[in-house]
Amino acid sequence: MHFAFTDQQLEFRDAVRQVLAKECTTDAVRAAYDAPAPRTARWSTLADLGVTGLTVPDAHGGLGLGLVDLVPLLEEAGRVALPEPLGTTTGIAAPLLVDLSPSGADTATGPGLAAIAAGDLTAAVADARWPGAPVAGADGADLLVLVADGPGGPEIHALDRSAVEVTPVPSLDPTRRLGTPAWSPTPATRLADGAAARAALDRTADRAAVVTGAELLGLADAMIARTADYARDRQQFGRPIGSFQAVKHLLAGAQVLLEFARPVVYGAAWALDTAAPDASRSASVAKAYASEAALEAARVALQVHGAIGYTWECDVHLFLKRTWALAEAWGSAGDHRSRLLGSLVAGR
Amino acid sequence: MDLHYTDAQEAFRADARAWLAAHAPAPRSLPSLDTAEGFEAHRAWEAELAADRWSVVSWPEEYGGRGVGILEWLVFEEEYWRAQAPLRVSQNGVFLLAPTMFEFGTDGQKARFLPPMASAAEIWCQGWSEPDAGSDLAGIRSRARRSDSEGGWLLSGQKTWASRGAFAEWCFGLFRTDPEAERHRGLTYFLIDMATPGVTVRPIPQIDGETGFAELFFEDVFVPDDLVLGEVGRGWNVAMATAGSERGLSLRSPARYSRAADRLVDLYADTLAVDPARAGRSADAVARAWMDAEAYRLNTLWTATRVLDGGSVGPEASANKIHWSQTDLAIHRAALDLLGPGAEFHGDGVDAPWLDGYLFALAGPIYAGTNEIQRNVVAERMLGLPRG
Numbered sequence: 001m002h003f004a005f006t007d008q009q010l011e012f013r014d015a016v017r018q019v020l021a022k023e024c025t026t027d028a029v030r031a032a033y034d035a036p037a038p039r040t041a042r043w044s045t046l047a048d049l050g051v052t053g054l055t056v057p058d059a060h061g062g063l064g065l066g067l068v069d070l071v072p073l074l075e076e077a078g079r080v081a082l083p084e085p086l087g088t089t090t091g092i093a094a095p096l097l098v099d100l101s102p103s104g105a106d107t108a109t110g111p112g113l114a115a116i117a118a119g120d121l122t123a124a125v126a127d128a129r130w131p132g133a134p135v136a137g138a139d140g141a142d143l144l145v146l147v148a149d150g151p152g153g154p155e156i157h158a159l160d161r162s163a164v165e166v167t168p169v170p171s172l173d174p175t176r177r178l179g180t181p182a183w184s185p186t187p188a189t190r191l192a193d194g195a196a197a198r199a200a201l202d203r204t205a206d207r208a209a210v211v212t213g214a215e216l217l218g219l220a221d222a223m224i225a226r227t228a229d230y231a232r233d234r235q236q237f238g239r240p241i242g243s244f245q246a247v248k249h250l251l252a253g254a255q256v257l258l259e260f261a262r263p264v265v266y267g268a269a270w271a272l273d274t275a276a277p278d279a280s281r282s283a284s285v286a287k288a289y290a291s292e293a294a295l296e297a298a299r300v301a302l303q304v305h306g307a308i309g310y311t312w313e314c315d316v317h318l319f320l321k322r323t324w325a326l327a328e329a330w331g332s333a334g335d336h337r338s339r340l341l342g343s344l345v346a347g348r
Numbered sequence: 349m350d351l352h353y354t355d356a357q358e359a360f361r362a363d364a365r366a367w368l369a370a371h372a373p374a375p376r377s378l379p380s381l382d383t384a385e386g387f388e389a390h391r392a393w394e395a396e397l398a399a400d401r402w403s404v405v406s407w408p409e410e411y412g413g414r415g416v417g418i419l420e421w422l423v424f425e426e427e428y429w430r431a432q433a434p435l436r437v438s439q440n441g442v443f444l445l446a447p448t449m450f451e452f453g454t455d456g457q458k459a460r461f462l463p464p465m466a467s468a469a470e471i472w473c474q475g476w477s478e479p480d481a482g483s484d485l486a487g488i489r490s491r492a493r494r495s496d497s498e499g500g501w502l503l504s505g506q507k508t509w510a511s512r513g514a515f516a517e518w519c520f521g522l523f524r525t526d527p528e529a530e531r532h533r534g535l536t537y538f539l540i541d542m543a544t545p546g547v548t549v550r551p552i553p554q555i556d557g558e559t560g561f562a563e564l565f566f567e568d569v570f571v572p573d574d575l576v577l578g579e580v581g582r583g584w585n586v587a588m589a590t591a592g593s594e595r596g597l598s599l600r601s602p603a604r605y606s607r608a609a610d611r612l613v614d615l616y617a618d619t620l621a622v623d624p625a626r627a628g629r630s631a632d633a634v635a636r637a638w639m640d641a642e643a644y645r646l647n648t649l650w651t652a653t654r655v656l657d658g659g660s661v662g663p664e665a666s667a668n669k670i671h672w673s674q675t676d677l678a679i680h681r682a683a684l685d686l687l688g689p690g691a692e693f694h695g696d697g698v699d700a701p702w703l704d705g706y707l708f709a710l711a712g713p714i715y716a717g718t719n720e721i722q723r724n725v726v727a728e729r730m731l732g733l734p735r736g
Contacts, residue, residue: 001357001419002350003646003653068349228731243734245720248727255726256667260643263650270349285639337635344613344638345620 003263003270005072013072016051017079024080026315032083033174033318038122038140043084047119051086055094060110061117066273067091067207071214071266078218081322083175085122085137091211092204093123093145099200100156100191109191112143112158124179127208127330128154128201134169136329138179147201148185156197157189173321206283207272208330213265213290219323220258220290220297226316227251227301241304250300257293264289281343284336291326291333298323351649353423360416361423364402368431371396375432376701382558387471387515390437394468404442404466411458412466418597418652425601432607439599440512441465441472445520447593452537452578452586461518461539475507475521475540475564476587482509483721485522486531486584490566492523492538500572501525503538503546506565511715513562514551517542520590521564522583535583539575546570556707594716596665597652600672602645608679608705609641612686615702619686626688633682640675647671663729666722673712673719680706 005013023042032040046052054070056062063069070091077086094116097109115121124137128147138144144164148155159181166179192200228251231242241247268286271279298320302309309316327333353361373393379386397403398412406421407413414420436442446465449458464470481487490505503523510519519540526534542549546569552561578586593599616634620627647668651661661668683702684691690699713719727733 001353001649001653002656003649004657005349224731228733231733240734242727243736245724245736248733248736249720249723251731251733252670252723252726255730256670256723259664259667260647260671263646264639264643266349266650267351267646270351276351285642288635288639289643334632337632337639340639341613341616341631341635344635345617348614348617 003267005068005266009069009072012069013076016046016049016073017076019045019049020076020080020082024082026081026318029081029083029175029318036083036140036174036177038085038089038137038142038177039119040084042082043122044119046084046086047117052090052119053094053117055090055098056113056117057098060113062094062113067095067210067269068266068273071210071269074211074214075218075221078215078220078322079222081175081219081222081318085124085141085177087211087215088125088137089116089122091214092125092208093143095207096125096145096156096200096204097158097191099203100196109158115142124177125204125208126181127205129205129331132180134178134180136325137177138164138166138181139168139177141177144181144183145191146181146183146185148190150185150193152194154197154201155185155193156191156200157183157185158191159183159189163189171325173318173325175322176325202280203272205330206280209283209287209336210265210268210272212326212330213261213268213286216290216294216323216326217258217262217265219319219326220254220261220294223294223297223301223316223319223323224251224254224258226319227297227304231304247304250304254293254297254300257289257296261286261289261293281340284331284340284343287331288333288336288340291328291336294323295327295333353419357420357423360420361427364424364427365430367400367402368427368433371400372431372433378434380558381435381437381512382514382554382556382560384515387437387512390434391468391471393434394436394438398467403438403468404446407446407462407466411462418655422601422603422648422652426603426606429601429603429607437512438465438468438471440474440516440520441470441518443599444474444590444593445472447598448520448537448586448590449577451589454574456574457539457577470517471512471515472518472520473510473513473516473542473562473564475510475513475519477509478506479508483718485587485717486535488522488524488535490521490523491527492525492536492571494525495570498570498572500570501536501538501576503540503566503569503571506563508552508561508563509715510562510564511560513549513564514559519564520577522587525580525583529581532584534581535587536580537577537583537586538571539577540566540569540571541575544569544571555710556704591717592661592665595669595722596661597648597655597668599716602641602648605641605644605672605675605679608676609638612637612679612683615683615686627686630682630685633678633685637675637678637682640671640678644672644675663725666717666725667730669716670713670719670722670726673709676705676709676712680709 050063053062054065058064101109121142123143124135124141125145126135126147144159146157165182169178171178234241265286268282271282308314378389381390404413405424409415478488492501492503521538525536546567548565550563551559554560
């Protein structure tokens with residue numbers, strides 16, 4: 001039992017934090033609102049650091065690491081509301097491609113994995129539980145991993161962007177690059193069907209819950225920190241508003257939720273990496289907890305900022321909008337509580 | 349990162365499980381520890397625990413423990429709650445005073461007090477709150493006057509809400525030794541024999557009708573110098589170490605809530621079988637409560653690892669206290685909603701532990717510093733907000 005990150009994992013996180021503090025300011029996020037694009041100079045920087053290929057096997061030019069290694073970096077992505085699709089590409093798509101080519105040399109997935117590590121490819125992955133729903137990141141993705149309803153159940157297909165017609169769907173957060181893909185499954189695009197597809201989709205749903213949860217931790221931390229800064233500065237009645245107990249208690253409540261959401265997400269990442277028997281339950285607890293914590297941080301951030309927080313000019317909305325989107329993505333808190341309870345009752 | 353217990357820790361678990369299976373009384377077979385009869389029955393059980401060195405596993409062997417670490421203690425607690433063994437009548441001493449004594453006590457104090465604490469031969473209560481000093485603990489007015497001729501102190505004043513105070517042999521209390529000093533300064537932490545002349549105990553029935561509380565009156569109660577814990581005038585610092593234990597790792601082990609949360613899922617499933625509509629209305633609350641217990645378990649392992657790696661627990665203890673007290677309430681509130689009309693049945697019925705547990709849980713957001721005080725601590729010390 002040693003429930004902590006290694007020094008190496010923390011040093012990598014700190015290095016990424018430093019880079020993102022420079023490369024992903026709120027001005028940069030605003031620029032991405034105006035011109036959303038998945039592959040940017042910032043994405044190349046992350047690729048050079050090894051971040052985009054963190055979960056890609058060594059054989060394809062990646063670091064061959066796991067979710068536990070990725071989670072602290074996803075927290076950093078959340079902390080700066082990173083517009084590029086690190087969670088989707090490196091956290092969800094790459095491990096799915098690895099799942100479907102366990103030899104690591106599969107011709108169907110190998111080039112895609114190598115391109116992810118090189119920073120030349122971003123991916124979007126459809127949530128199989130919401131057929132027909134717009135896919136996050138689809139607008140502009142190089143590779144789309146989509147699900148078709150085949151004769152033997154769900155099938156997983158991988159398509160180059162040229163093979164898909166994506167109709168953009170506006171999101172409150174334009175960096176989400178939502179799109180509805182029009183496409184036709186063919187044997188050539190099929191990565192998996194039958195039991196293999198079902199298993200891969202189940203693992204993907206669990207992994208996506210933890211990946212999204214980790215980004216939400218970073219968002220919650222950023223919103224609480226920014227709001228605490230504001231509450232120290234903003235004066236009313238001749239005192240900083242942060243000295244009022246009503247304001248303190250709002251922020252403290254959000255902080256307590258975040259404190260307890262962190263180990264829950266970390267533990268779920270470990271459970272998935274080690275294929276622990278209760279990994280799916282852990283993933284559900286992680287997503288439910290992280291969603292609740294981030295939604296509460298968002299509520300408090302807006303309330304404590306007051307009217308300025310309701311403006312476009314104030315940066316808070318950049319974090320609120322990402323939070324509201326990710327809180328629902330890959331299952332809301334309520335979805336995951338329902339799934340968890342079903343599993344607990346069935347497992348008695 | 350590794351969340352597996354080691355083989356040695358699992359072997360320790362097997363030993364604890366086997367011992368508890370052979371020795372623990374049947375669940376709920378002892379009378380309430382807040383009655384005179386129940387107090388003694390619980391004391392006898394703890395003496396049995398201590399005889400085989402299971403009462404304080406993490407203490408050094410010389411004081412009655414097994415010298416194991418915090419993770420083994422968590423494993424033992426998991427087994428203790430799994431066996432549904434009795435509540436610990438010694439908890440104020442074992443979980444609150446002992447960690448403080450290990451930090452601040454003299455060798456003589458440790459040798460004198462820890463062994464009988466471990467065997468429950470001496471049971472402790474806490475003498476902190478006063479009628480006019482609750483959340484504002486630094487406002488205490490009970491005094492200790494210096495008596496150089498006798499080599500000690502004469503304590504006067506009134507303490508209240510002392511859990512187990514009606515039956516305890518000893519009390520750890522906070523008194524003002526410097527009448528000129530204000531607030532946090534000039535306080536001293538005393539170890540007080542409740543049989544000393546001048547101590548009067550008035551039991552106070554609690555919300556469940558049993559005498560879990562007592563009011564303590566002190567009239568020139570003599571306490572010798574060697575029963576001061578820590579330095580004279582530095583009692584606030586010593587007390588904050590005790591409060592850290594009360595809010596942080598040692599008072600409420602996660603197994604307590606994990607076990608209750610699993611029973612809640614059982615109750616939910618039983619209700620689902622006979623009244624799916626009612627069960628459905630509680631489903632979200634049941635899942636939330638179970639997750640709160642699971643989050644507490646993981647957070648405890650996270651914090652324990654940090655402590656084992658040489659870190660410390662600061663204001664996080666306040667966040668911890670808010671979480672465990674809310675978790676306990678969430679579990680029991682969800683259970684009472686599932687019981688519906690049966691929720692109010694009091695006595696020995698099969699569901700009565702839920703109501704008893706709810707009444708116990710209601711105290712959680714109040715004792716060990718109210719949750720409102722803890723939110724102030726989190727806001728000021730974790731988030732750097734200005735003092736009001």
